[in-house]
Amino acid sequence: MTDILQIENLNIHFRTAEGSLSAVHDLSFSVKKGETVCVVGESGCGKSISALSIMGLLPENGHIAQGKILFEGTDLLSLKPDQMRKMRGNKISMVFQEPMTALNPVFTIGYQLREPLRIHQGFSKKQAHVKGIELLKQVGLSLPEQRMKQYPHELSGGMRQRVMIAMALACHPQILIADEPTTALDVTIQAQILDLINDMKEQLGTSVVMITHDMGVVAETADRVVVMYAGEIVEEGDVETVFNDPQHPYTKGLLASVPKVEGELTQLQAIPGSLPNLGEAIVGCRFQSRCPFAMDICRSQAPPIYEENGHQTRCWMKEGESIADNIVPS
Amino acid sequence: MSALIIRRFIQMIFLLIGISFIVFISMHLAPGDPASIIGGPTATKADILGIRQRLGLDQPILVQYWNYLVGLLHGDFGVSFQTQRSVAAELFTRLPNTINLAIASVIVSVIIGIPAGIISALKQNSWLDVFSTTLSLGGISIPNFWLGAMLILVFAVHFQWLPVGGLDAPFWTLQGFKEMILPAITLGTGSAAMIARMGRSSMLEIIHSDFVRTARAKGVKERVVIWVHCLRNAMIPVITVIGLNFGFLLGGTIITEQVFAINGIGRLMIESIGSRDFPMVQGAVLLVAAIFVFVNLVVDIVYALIDPRINYD
Numbered sequence A: 001m002t003d004i005l006q007i008e009n010l011n012i013h014f015r016t017a018e019g020s021l022s023a024v025h026d027l028s029f030s031v032k033k034g035e036t037v038c039v040v041g042e043s044g045c046g047k048s049i050s051a052l053s054i055m056g057l058l059p060e061n062g063h064i065a066q067g068k069i070l071f072e073g074t075d076l077l078s079l080k081p082d083q084m085r086k087m088r089g090n091k092i093s094m095v096f097q098e099p100m101t102a103l104n105p106v107f108t109i110g111y112q113l114r115e116p117l118r119i120h121q122g123f124s125k126k127q128a129h130v131k132g133i134e135l136l137k138q139v140g141l142s143l144p145e146q147r148m149k150q151y152p153h154e155l156s157g158g159m160r161q162r163v164m165i166a167m168a169l170a171c172h173p174q175i176l177i178a179d180e181p182t183t184a185l186d187v188t189i190q191a192q193i194l195d196l197i198n199d200m201k202e203q204l205g206t207s208v209v210m211i212t213h214d215m216g217v218v219a220e221t222a223d224r225v226v227v228m229y230a231g232e233i234v235e236e237g238d239v240e241t242v243f244n245d246p247q248h249p250y251t252k253g254l255l256a257s258v259p260k261v262e263g264e265l266t267q268l269q270a271i272p273g274s275l276p277n278l279g280e281a282i283v284g285c286r287f288q289s290r291c292p293f294a295m296d297i298c299r300s301q302a303p304p305i306y307e308e309n310g311h312q313t314r315c316w317m318k319e320g321e322s323i324a325d326n327i328v329p330s
Numbered sequence B: 001m002s003a004l005i006i007r008r009f010i011q012m013i014f015l016l017i018g019i020s021f022i023v024f025i026s027m028h029l030a031p032g033d034p035a036s037i038i039g040g041p042t043a044t045k046a047d048i049l050g051i052r053q054r055l056g057l058d059q060p061i062l063v064q065y066w067n068y069l070v071g072l073l074h075g076d077f078g079v080s081f082q083t084q085r086s087v088a089a090e091l092f093t094r095l096p097n098t099i100n101l102a103i104a105s106v107i108v109s110v111i112i113g114i115p116a117g118i119i120s121a122l123k124q125n126s127w128l129d130v131f132s133t134t135l136s137l138g139g140i141s142i143p144n145f146w147l148g149a150m151l152i153l154v155f156a157v158h159f160q161w162l163p164v165g166g167l168d169a170p171f172w173t174l175q176g177f178k179e180m181i182l183p184a185i186t187l188g189t190g191s192a193a194m195i196a197r198m199g200r201s202s203m204l205e206i207i208h209s210d211f212v213r214t215a216r217a218k219g220v221k222e223r224v225v226i227w228v229h230c231l232r233n234a235m236i237p238v239i240t241v242i243g244l245n246f247g248f249l250l251g252g253t254i255i256t257e258q259v260f261a262i263n264g265i266g267r268l269m270i271e272s273i274g275s276r277d278f279p280m281v282q283g284a285v286l287l288v289a290a291i292f293v294f295v296n297l298v299v300d301i302v303y304a305l306i307d308p309r310i311n312y313d
C-alpha cells in the first residue's frame, strides 16, 4: 500500500498575547490508501490544529514554522491558496466535532450539500440536487427529498453529523479527516456515526484520519494509532501492537484509564497532572512531570524516537531496552 | 406570518390608545393655556372663557379625553386650535417630507454603515479599521444640530453647492435631491455609525464561527464565504439596529427639520407645542408612534425572510 499522506516534521506556532507558542513539534506520520489512522491524546495536545493545518485552515494567528505535508507526493504547503482551496472538500475533506454549529443556519441542507458538487465537479444545480438526494440516502437519512429543503435547525445532532459526512464525502475524497465526530453526540448515536464512517470508507476506499480522545473509538475504527502528548507524537504503531503492548508510559496510562465496560464514555483525565506550558521552552521529556518512571535523563534531555518493526516510541526507557537488545547476541 | 401581522395590529391599537392617553394628559397638565394664546394679549377674561368653552376645555379632563378617544376611533383627529383646519389634513400634507427625510437618512446610514462595518471586520486592526471605528465613535457622539449647522456652513454657505434649507422640490428632481443631501447626512450619520459598529462586531463573530470553517473546508471561494455565508448571518442583528434607529430617526427629524427649515411633522410638532395646539401635538405624536410600530413590524417580517429559524406562526 502506498502512502497517500505524509506529514514530515510539522511544527505549528501560534502568536499569542504572551508571545510565541509552539503547539505542535516535529510531528511526522503517514496515512496509507484505505487506512484509518487514529490520532489520540488529551485535550489541548494539538490534534485539531494538526488536522486544520492539513486542510490549510489554521487560525489567523497560527502558522507552520517548518515541515512538509505531502499529499500524493505534492507538498500542500507549497500550493497557492486557490490550488489548496480546490483540494478542500474535493481530495481532502473534514468533518468537525460540533454538528450543531457546523452547518450554516440560514441555508437549506440542499444548498449546503450541493455546494461542493457544484464547486469541484461542475455539476448543474439539478445534477447536484439529484446527487445530493443520493448522498443523503447513502448516509442513512430518511426522507432525503424532504431533508434537502430543510434547514439545519430542523435536524437532530446525529442527523446533522450525517449531513456533514455526506457533504465531506460528496466528491469522493482520498482522505477524510474526522475531528472527534462523535464527541458531541449521544452514546447510541456515536456508534451509528462511527459505523457510517467505517462503511463509507469501505465503499469509497477513502483513507480516514480519525481524531479522538476516546480509546473506545480507537479500538473500534483504527488500523494504526498515533498517540500525541503536548504537541508531540509519543507512540505510533498498529492498533493491535499498541493496545497489546503499549510502550510509552502515557499510552499505558491512557489504556489503563479505559473502563472495561463496553460503550462507556471514556475520559483521559485518569493520569494525574496536566500538560506543560507550551509557551515556555521545554527541557527534557514533555511527559516527565507526570511520568511515574521519570529518570534523571528525562528531566534534562528530550528523548529520541525508538523504532521496532514500525512501532515507534519517544521514551528514554527504550534506550535501556535497545542497549539490552544489542547486548543479546543475535 | 399573517398571525404575526394580526397580532401586531391588535397590539398596535392598544399601544396607540395608551400613547394617546399619556400625550393627552401630559399636554393638558403642562403649563400654558391655549385659550389665552388664541385670544391674544388684548383678550378679556370673558373672551378667554368663551374660547375655552368653544374648545371644550372647560369640561373635566377625563371627559375631554373620552370625547377625543371616541373621535379617534372614528378616524377623527380633531381640529387645530390655531388654524381651525382638520388635524389629519395638516398632518398628511406635512408627512411626506418627514417620511422622505427619514427614508433618505436610513439609506444614507445603510450605504455608509454596512460597508464600513464589513470592511472594518475583514481588515480587523488595519488602519482602515481604526479609521472607521474612530469615525463611527465620532458619528455617534456628534449632536445632530451641530453637524447640521456645520454642513450648512461648509457646503451651503461657503461653497454654495447645496441649498441652505427647505424641502420643497419633489424628491425625484435634481433640486429635490440636492435639498435632501445635507439633511439626510445630518440625520443619518449617528445611525450609520451605529450600524457600522454593529456590523463590524457581528461580522467578526460570524467569520470565526464553525459553519464558516465548514464552508472553507468544502472549498468554497473566499469571496463566496464572505458575501454569501457570512453576510446573511451577520445582517440579522444589523437589521434590528436599523429598525430601532428608524425610531430615533423619526425623533431626530424634529431637530433636523428645524435646522434645515423643512416643513415636516417634526417642525409642526415644535410649532404646535409652542402654541399649545393640543389636537395637533397629539395627532403628530400618534402618527409618529404608528409609523414606528409599523416599521418594527416590517423589521420582524424581514427577519423571518432571512433567518429560517424564526417562525411566527
Ligand SMILES: Nc1ncnc2c1ncn2[C@@H]1O[C@H](COP(=O)(O)OP(=O)(O)OP(=O)(O)O)[C@@H](O)[C@H]1O
Pocket (backbone or CB within 6 Å): A014, A015, A016, A021, A023, A041, A042, A043, A044, A045, A046, A047, A048, A049, A050, A059, A061, A062, A213, A278
Ligand atoms: N488560535 C489559537 N491561538 C493560540 N493558541 C492556540 C490556538 N488554537 C490552538 N492553540 C493551542 O494549541 C493547542 C492545541 O490545540 P488543539 O485545538 O489542536 O487541541 P486538541 O488536541 O484538538 O484538543 P481537544 O481535544 O480539546 O479538541 C492548545 O493547547 C492551544 O494552546
Ligand SMILES: [Mg+2]
Pocket (backbone or CB within 6 Å): A047, A048, A049, A179
Ligand atoms: Mg480538538
